[in-house]
Amino acid sequence: MKINLVQHLISVSVAIFNHVKISVYPWHHLAVHCCRLIFIDISIKSSIMKKALFLFSVLFVTSAIFAQDKYVYSADLKNIVDDRINIELLTPAVKEQEVVFSFPRVIPGSYSEKNYGKYVDDFQALDKDGRQLKIKKLNKNQYSIKDANKLARITYKINDTWDTPDKDFIFQPGGSNIESGKNVVMNNHAFYGYLEGYNTLPFEIRIKKPATMYASTHLNVERKNAEEDILTAKDYVYLADNPVFYCAPDTTSIAVGSSRIYISVYSATGQVKSSQISGYLKPMALALQNFFNGFPVESYQFLYYFEDPEVALADKEKGGGGYGALEHNYSSLYFLPEIAFEPRLKSMVNEVSSHEFLHILTPLNLHSELIEHFDFINPKMSKHLWLYEGVTEYFAHLVQVKNGLLTEKQFFSNMRDKINEAEDLGDFSMTTMSERVLEDKYQKKYGSVYNRGALIALMLDIFIREKTNGEKDLKKVIVDLTKKYGAGRPFKDDEFLSEFVKASHPDVQQFIDNYINGEQPLPFAEYFGKLGYEYAPKKRISVYYAGKMGLKYDEDARAIAFNEVDKDNALGIEEGDLFLSVENNPVTEENIDEIWEKYFQRNDTYTSLSIKVKRKGQEKTLSGTLFRGQLESKNYLGPMTNPTATQKAFLNSLIKG
Known part of the structure; x- marks a missing residue:
């Protein structure tokens, strides 16, 4: 119908060309340029011309349906x-x-x-x-x-x-x-x-x-x-x-400074609510505001999809994907499991979200031309995943420990976990891996950006602080570079490391040659030693333990329960016992991690324990002398017994200053 009308208008228009002088574009340009057509020296000789002009306008609008600039x-x-x-x-x-x-x-x-x-x-x-x-x-x-x-x-x-x-x-x-x-x-x-x-x-x-x-x-x-x-x-x-x-809408927004953060939640079984997640995120958002001295974006969207873990295709070994998130410049999208045990849910949300949110620093405001002009078919990959992911991951932990969302012990425990993860992938050039990450050989090493990359960032932060006598740190260097470049001005990929050296200290070039471009093993003992922490690839520790057992969250009782319990344990614990207290310290969802590590996992102090449990509705007190053994700790990382004043000051400036 529309096509017939167009054809009719063309024939009418041709018939009246004798009555008008007009500048005409070639037909295939008409629709694109119709808004810019200029009629010159129009002399209307009869009333038919008014009708003709109307017909032309209809013709151009109709044509624009099929030829547009969007x-x-x-x-x-x-x-x-x-x-x-x-x-x-x-x-x-x-x-x-x-x-x-x-x-x-x-x-x-x-x-x-x-x-x-x-x-x-x-x-x-x-x-x-x-x-x-x-x-x-x-x-x-x-x-x-x-x-x-x-x-x-x-x-x-x-x-x-x-x-x-x-x-x-x-x-x-x-x-x-x-x-x-x-x-x-x-x-x-x-x-x-x-x-x-x-x-x-x-x-x-x-x-x-x-x-x-x-x-x-x-x-x-x-x-x-x-x-x-x-x-x-x-x-x-x-x-x-x-x-x-x-x-179905489940959204909450929170104001942080002059910025507004939007939280949207879809929960497969309805367990998780946006108001709940916003409560987790508010302290983290305030911590990030303190870290940035304000946000570099006016608004940001957190999009959370919480899946029922019973049906999620989250096992890569079985042809699935996995839980996690993908960052964008003004939003991030999350695929996470519904977890009834709220402390676990909270720690998971905060850990993943802080990393993704920090991408507003890099790559949003500091990125390569290869990202700015991304080729979706045959991309040339940037060399600087160590920056986009490694520095971001380190900052995500640093922000939390500086603002009391992580304890010092938790921060270093996380760093130890990263050492263990990085060890499995070996030593290699981060820039080479990044540049060639689409190749199978290097794709397998991509996960290193979150462990080796974060450890490199920690060491680089220490190195810059030391070389500049505390006048600069990694955050200052990154922020200064974001001011030089920003969201709309990408850096040249091959020149960035030179720019980084100029912004930090000349000796940083040697650090880059060794650990970012180079393949040298990361010197953990040296760098953690500067903070008053001992690192050892292996260390044997004398511990006291009750026997083999684990913990789970009993959703029906809404309490912590023992599971996978060895019958010959030292305290007489039975499968399914609800864990109420230890040494008169009540067990809660909030303190269970600390209690479990102190009394059961790494107990080097208590030779005997007394605990309270609930078994089949009845409270019971269980006591006993613990077994003694040797625990071999891989990649041991712990505070030195007598750190120096210099080490203490360096540590405080890093995680508290």
Whole structure:
């Protein structure tokens, strides 16, 4: 119908050209430039000219439907079939005879191949008359479209990534979930593609949805009515950088300084609420504000998906993904287990969230040109994962210990855990691994950014403080560099380390050569020694213990219970006993970790213990003399018996100053 009207208008317009002088663009430019057409020396000779001008305006508007300077996507969340969503795209005007349409192979912030194109079905390219254009699938992610200058519309169906075990399963925070009427986790890079050469044009996403679903995202959302949203993004990189949650609304916001933080939660069984999570995050957000002296962003979105661990595909060995998060510049998306034991839930949320939130420092405000102009198909990877992930992970722990969210003991326990994890991956160049992370050999070492990378950052912080007599530290160097570069000014990847040396101290170059570019083993004893802590690869410790046993959270009793209990234990503990107190100290959800380590795991003081338990509804007191043995501690890390004043001062400046 629209096509017939256009053809009629063309014939009428040609018939009246004798009556007007007009500057005319070639036909294929008309729709793109209609808003800029200039009519020159129009002399109206009859009333028909007024009608003609009206017809021209209709012609141009109608043509613009098929030729525009932006992407207009439509996604139907109301009529989902087999976890697939129908996608339609009104394409921007294409000049070339042939063009390539791409879905991402790789995305920023996730350092492995994803190949989102393999989740696309029934891909079609159409002209303005609805005729199919010839397409050829080039690889998993790309389609070549012939006669592309006639391209008006693309349609396809998109599958989600979460449901089916696969050896190449996409880690959930980078994937998508489609549950009709319940939730849609819309990582935009997993739903929408782009035309090569046209990815800097704006994007408009028109969403049809159930009235019960609400969009949580950093993207601009025009909520047209209860069942229609329009999302907009300035270009494809920005679209891909801002995920969207669609689900029943459970949102909370908190103000921190002049910034506002939004928390959105989807909990599979309803256990976890956004108000609960906001209570966990508020102290952490205040700690980060103190660390930054204010936030570098006006708003930030935390998007949490809490899955029932009974059904989650979270075991990579069985073709699943895993729990965790993916950072974005103004938001972060989390896939985490529902946990009834609240202290565990709180510590998990805080640990993961603090890391992701700190990415507003780097890479948001300090990043390579290779990230700024990211190639979603054949990216050249930045050398500086040690910065983006390693420094961020270290700062996440440092912020918490400085603000009392972690104890000194917990901080160093976390560092010891990282030493153990890093040991399994060996010694290697962090910059080489980062630059070649998409290769299988180096992809296996990617996890090192969170352990070896964080340990390098700790050592680098100590090194800078020492070399500058405390005038500078790692945070100051990073903040100074963010002021030099910032969100809109990337650094040159090959020049950054030289810039880092200039901003810190000349001797930092040797540190970089040894431990960031180089492959030298990290000198833990030397650096932890500066803080008054002893490090030893192995150390035997005399301990007292009750026998083999563990703990679990009894959801029915809402209490801590003993499990996997050796019958020959020293205290007469039985399977399922509820743990009430030890040495007259009540056991709570908040102190159980400290109590367990002090009296059961690393007890070098108490030769006997008295505990209270509840067994089959009855309280019992259990006492006994403990066994004595030798515990061999791998990568021992503990406070020195008599640290010097210098060591104490250095430690205090690091974790308290």
